[in-house]
Amino acid sequence: MSSDETDSAALLRAGRDALRAGRAEDAERAFRAAAEAGDTEAMVVLAVQHYRAGRADEAEHWLGVAADAGVADAMLRLGALLEETGRVAAARDWFARAAEHGDVAAMYKVGADAFEHDPERAEHWLRRAADAGHTDAMWALSTLLNRHGRYREAVPYLLRASDAGHALAMNALARDLLDQGRHAEAEPLLARAADAGVPGAWRNLGRLLKETGRPDAAEPWLSRAADAGDIEAIMQLMQLYVESGRQQEATRWGEWLVRHGHAHPAP
Template identity: 30%
Template sequence: MNERISYSALKGMSADELRAELSAEPARSAALVRAAAHNGIRGAQVVYGQMLLDGTGVARDPQAAYRWFVIAADAGSLDGVNMVGRCHELGWGVPRDLEEAGRRYRAAAVEGHVWAQFNLGTLLVNADDFAADPARALHWFVRAARRGHPKAMAMVGRFLEQGWGRPADPAAARRWYRRAALGGDYRGQFDYARTRYADGAPEEGIAWFARAIETAVPDFCRLAAEGLRASGDPALVAIADRALERVRQAETEEAQAAQAEATQREAAARKARPRRGFGRWLRRR
């Protein structure tokens, strides 16, 4: 496969052709995105960084991913700035530095990047060793929520339900949870389910609990299963069982992905290793 794709070839592709290329096997998609990244296309630089971060179509390389995010950020990509912040917050390819993460998020947030607004809010309310500022966190969550960010909507609901930084307003919290739930956020779905179940609409609550579990991450599924099982309601216990089933599935998939990555790295190492027998043959000549 030829990974050197010219800029003119990229420009000449129709939207359908690009879509077809990117829906091909991961290695081919990665080659196309890499070529676009090397040709200075900022969006491709961010996407290729994400591919390197996830190991999609290429060997996983967080350090290289971070470098591509920086290249995109320095070229003016707000997505790149946000991802540089993520790397500093979570230690992806670079030492963890919450102050630098906050600086990067803030730079993108003030320009209207909704994910940066959400990430900054989360950092301000959750992160260890960072200057917590719940009132400022709510400010950024509200800004992102008003731009249609479902996860931010769920956080606004949580602030209003708990009375963090302002008087509690359960009715307003339910409205925000509902918006987050309809937007597809599993935390919003779970919180909306919880409020509906408690408000005397158990069937609606059960339906939303079940929906939330299908897209929730494994750690959330574990915690949700504990609470649902403790309720004693057979319908909720069944959802708890499904949550734990999804945890087991995720663990199996993670193990398989780790094995595939190890195999890929070993194959690359063997390919790069000197052929000793051939070297000895040369010395005998």
């Protein structure tokens, strides 16, 4: 290791120590000195400090220097900054360069951006990100493959995303299990997805509880989904009310459906 590299490493450590101690100005001086000495890690750290302080132009400068030096994380951050400031075409170029340099988050970003208009490009980058362990990419890839009728290819990615705790994937997998009558397998997945705030899981968990003879437990979940505008949940909730003799509450939801164009008034 050269003396310059040793000095840069020492400056980085000093900057981080100062930052932890709340001495922001001292930290910035140390990071700047290391960056000006050519330390690309310091350039990125300095750019982050500038960005957090509202100095976007200076952040962009240092990210640009680090990105031009081949730092994938700087390319990704520069792309995000450019996108944030409305320079979408330039941002996409940097996202693509970051992906090509092996940044997994950039691979996902490029794939997600291409999802609607370029499925081949989307599949390529989502698959690379998913195979590198990116959970959102696993879910997105399973969705893309399903959309194009490639169900068998989609399932392993759906399972991996669900196993990794991706709430939308857990709900989708549980919905399939529910449709097959495999309630015991679906319930823990739906409970986790519902607790994570997935509206579809509120409805599916309510449906499962209703189908397994627990209407009192089903009602709060169906009500929550219905309040979020879930039409299927509203229909199931109305059925639950009718079955329990609560016709007035069922009628109230029926009137809501009519008002919002989802049903016709009774003749």
